[in-house]
Amino acid sequence: MSARPRARTVLIPALALLAVAAGCGSDDGGGSTGEGDQIELTYWTHTHPPMTELNEQLIAEYEEANPNVKITYETIPNNDFGTKMLTSLSNGSGPDIINMDDSALRGEYIPKDLLAPIDPAAFGAGSVEELEGRYVDGTLDGAKGDDSTLYGVPSEFNATAFAINTQHFADAGLDPASPPATWDDVAEYGQQLVAAGHEGFNFVYLHSGWYTQQLQTLLNETGGSILTEDGTGSALTEPESVEALQIWYDLIREDQVGDADTASREATSPFEDFASGRRSMTMIYPWAVEQIAIDNPETFENLAVVPLPQVDPANPSGRWYGYYFAVNKASEQQEEAWKFIEYMTSQHERWLSDVSFVQPLKDWEQSPAAADIPFIDVWSQAYQQGKFDEVGPHWSEVQDAIKAAVERSIFDGQPPAESLEEASESVEQSVTS
């Protein structure tokens, strides 16, 4: 082959490729000129199959109603969600719209100035105060900074209750109409349920966030806390804090109402052990009811939601947490992002009826969708007595320290006072360095 034909065989495809590339560039430029208002939004959430399905439906409807808007929706595995979101927002490459829990918002995103303040006009409100007035008092605090600036609206707002399997209760000769009112009752009932061949009760052992939120639920009841009042030190060695872990320890290691070693660790289905019919009692949140119904209709038929057992039933306490729609401060489409969020929150009836997500607008309990929610009275009561979790500097390290403390006590058998002593040193170091 002579040099010229060889060169031709290389050059012609190369030029053709260049021409195609140039053509593509030209098409893009022309398209964007011709469709100047074409808007692309990205939206990330954690993984919860029923929620994902509804999100996809609502996005399709929104895109149909707004043909110039294209929304790219991504779900991130739960164990990686916090890390991936924080990293991407920090380097300016995150999504336009996020759906994130209040601990992360208050602990990381708002202090680091990663979010855009809410745009009340997108919600048809004249001011932030007017928008706030539509929600149950205090429920927007999960998306507020120290200066009370509001950065989001709830996609779901959760209170804590207790689930029992009525069939298991019957198997053990217990009356489902008299559910456990205290943790001592849980221990007593649990042992009877174990004797009847079930796992009486257990906590959920997933990532550090789950460990912390369950301990926080107990801390709220015992009057303990993770940090001191001024947030500059650890309060984990206070007697009330030790008492919270002691309740956990006694139930699992002393009363043996559940086996932590065999508990499911599937983060996309946290209540798998209860849904599968293996476990008889569990702490529960509204969103989990729909998942149990999907995972195992038989268990759902035997499900009863009852008030959370208390250390002091005369002085009940609970825990709130929420996920909030918010907008990336680095987004160039903030106005459009808030419009989309407005659409998402306008569908609050569907969030409630389809996936059991409560968006706490005033009088949400009176809505037609709420009327169809099983055990609405229990949930309604649970929403009256909650409080948000503590947060502080470098909260992921604090959560890791708490997870390690719980594991030392529950799995290795270390007395709670000792394991919290160790955790306390780590927490002190994290919040002060």
Next chain:
Amino acid sequence: MALTRTAPGRARTARARPPAPAASGWRRRRDAVGLLFALPALVLFAAFAIYPMLRVFQLSLYDYNLTSPPVWVGLDNFTFLFGDDRFLASLGASLFYVVVTYGPAVLLALVLALGLNTRMRGSAFVRLMYFAPVATSWVAVSVIWRLVLQPEGLLNQTLNTDIPWLTSSTWAKWAIAIAAIWKEVGFFLIIFLAGLQNIPKDLQEAAALDGAGSLRRLRYVTLPLLKPISVVVLVMAVIRGFQSFSPQVVLTGGSFGTEVINLFVYKTAFASARMGRASAVAVLMFVLLLMVTFVQLRALRRSA
């Protein structure tokens, strides 16, 4: 082509050789063309390996949380780490993993390589079987072992035990080591096999003629000649051990005393957003591995 020419050809070439300046000019052009071809790879290497490494060294001297501008702190990150229980625990976890996994894995690989270094029927298939776990991703292997190590999993059933392999500070690190030995043996086996096949057969035959039994041949012929390969294997074993990340993430999430150094770096950097401190750990590990490798090479060279 010029290299394979015969002597007369070379003589003709020598006679036809252009003047020296022209030859050196041709060589320069050749080198320039070579450099041009290598340039894309060099640029990529510099951009994705050298530059990030230098940035890590630089960042280790700063307090940087990804969102605020970095603040110079000098050696504070390093002094903090020397007193940080979590860092020291993760260093211990890595050390345990390296010793307990790679000690047995290398020994087992050597024994298996000696056994498989024969021409027997099906030996190629057996070698392939040992290499299969190496070719499988760590995440896939970890998922399989998670099932094996469940309380009612295959291992407990086989041993007729009730050990909480993955949920106990006593057992979790051993469980990961067992899985890792299974995964890593094949890697070193292949390297040892390559080394064994390079040992001249006549040396073995001469030793046999001199009356050396198989154990003496192993001790005085095979193992000394395997020393260069053993050095490579040991250095690689230590580096691979300290680089471990995936099995700890998938099997225990770093709980129960299995938070190895890379997992600690990952959490410090991306969960806590302490990039400076995470970089300081990376720098310390770089120095530590350099020192360990140096000591290994010196020790093995001295014993040679």
